[in-house]
Amino acid sequence: MKKSLCYIALLALFTTACSEAPKEETAVDTAQAQTEAAKSAPVGDTSQNSLDWAGSYEGVLPCASCEGMQTLITLQADNSFVQETVYLGKDEKILKLMGKAAWDEKGQKITLEDGTQYLVGENQLIMLDTEGQRITGDLAANYVLKKKQ
Structure with missing residues (x-):
């Protein structure tokens, strides 16, 4: 026992x-x-921590082989996104990309899963070139997606 x-x-x-x-x-x-x-996490005020960046952004981006790319990007607070693109004047089906957006170390830019980068501004996303720099020239103003209200 x-x-x-x-x-x-x-x-x-x-x-x-x-x-x-x-x-x-x-x-x-x-x-x-x-x-x-x-x-x-970035220190100080950044786009990531001081702007109301979650939401839907839309616009027509320039396209070399079509009339333009009708683009809608919806960003969620958890960094998930949905991008819907229609190549105007071509096969106008909706191309959808979903995933997680990655913020850069300064909290200013996001990179989507296809490698496309955007500068996050007040109520706008500005498409960047392949090196992450702002696009310059006559068409620079056309690379901006505006936030839907």
Whole structure:
């Protein structure tokens, strides 16, 4: 009888001791994740943390082989997005791209999953070139998507 009680006591001790270890690791992991998130978040006012950027943006972007690209981009607060594009004057079917937008380290630009970059401004998205720079020239004003109200 004493041996049975000893085995039950040892089993209860091991079960309790084992269940406590993951809680400590989880607390350490959570603290580490919060520290890393704080390090990666931009400091000061940025488009990411000071603008009401979530919403739908639309416009017609220039196109070399068509009349223009009717574009609608919807950004969610969780960084998910849906982009719908119609090549005007061509096969006018809706091309849809969905995924997560990635913010740059300064909290100013987003990159969609197809590599397209946009500068996030007050009620607008400005399409950038392949190097992440603003497009200049006569058509520069045409690379802006306006936020729908």
